[in-house]
Amino acid sequence: MFDTHLHVQRLEKKDRYVTPCLVAAISEADWPQLRRLHDYNPQQWLALGVHPQHAHQWQNTTEERLCQQLDKPGVVAVGEIGLDKRLAVPMEIQELVLRCQLRLAVACGKPVVLHAVRSFDRLIPMLKQERIDRVGGVLHGFYGSVEIARQLERLNLAVGVGRLILDPAAKKLVDVVQAVFRDFLLIETDAPWRQPCDDWRLVWNNILDQVAQLRGWDRHQAILITDENARRIFHVPQGEM
Numbered sequence: 001m002f003d004t005h006l007h008v009q010r011l012e013k014k015d016r017y018v019t020p021c022l023v024a025a026i027s028e029a030d031w032p033q034l035r036r037l038h039d040y041n042p043q044q045w046l047a048l049g050v051h052p053q054h055a056h057q058w059q060n061t062t063e064e065r066l067c068q069q070l071d072k073p074g075v076v077a078v079g080e081i082g083l084d085k086r087l088a089v090p091m092e093i094q095e096l097v098l099r100c101q102l103r104l105a106v107a108c109g110k111p112v113v114l115h116a117v118r119s120f121d122r123l124i125p126m127l128k129q130e131r132i133d134r135v136g137g138v139l140h141g142f143y144g145s146v147e148i149a150r151q152l153e154r155l156n157l158a159v160g161v162g163r164l165i166l167d168p169a170a171k172k173l174v175d176v177v178q179a180v181f182r183d184f185l186l187i188e189t190d191a192p193w194r195q196p197c198d199d200w201r202l203v204w205n206n207i208l209d210q211v212a213q214l215r216g217w218d219r220h221q222a223i224l225i226t227d228e229n230a231r232r233i234f235h236v237p238q239g240e241m
């Protein structure tokens with residue numbers, strides 16, 4: 001199993017067992033803590049960046065500090081970055097900070113972990129302009145149409161399938177999981193998103209089972225495919241998962 005999106009830094013200590021996984025930073029304050037997590041557990045791979053909810057904290061010097069972090073052990077991606085129209089942070093600031101981080105990702109050859117809420121209209125043109133296809137990555141917690149998922153595929157971006165797939169009302173996501181190219185599917189819990197949970201591994205397995213059923217895969221096949229996808233997209237060597 002490879003959980004491609006969670007925030008271990010926000011889990012209670014007893015829950016910090018989900019490995020291997022990709023742990024996403026939210027703000028600069030997370031970076032040192034996440035690097036210690038990787039030192040402690042080398043199977044916890046890291047995405048470092050500034051989430052749109054903290055975009056207003058971005059300073060001229062943040063870019064240089066982030067750039068220095070991207071070379072450190074365990075840092076495999078730039079994230080979690082993106083656009084979110086629900087947030088109070090003005091869109092102009094979010095876009096500026098996102099663009100800086102996209103450029104940094106391309107310059108450093110790191111894939112991106114993207115967060116997008118009601119903003120595909122602004123996000124997709126920017127991803128094209130910045131030629132994010134050169135590094136690829138994932139649109140985590142994806143909820144959108146098959147058409148948008150296809151555009152992401154063309155940008156070398158995978159779809160991160162999370163707990164929404166367990167909600168019978170999320171019909172668009174069912175279509176996406178069935179339509180998307182198999183190399184572009186990833187499984188994520190986004191723990192601890194919205195609720196406390198006693199067993200995140202169980203949640204991950206439930207999402208995997210649902211994806212397997214929708215694709216007509218058996219469980220073993222689904223684990224192999226999604227593990228291989230995570231390893232390829234984030235350049236995590238085989239045997240280190």
Ligand SMILES: [Zn+2]
Nearest residue numbers: 005024080190
């Ligand atoms: Zn997240």
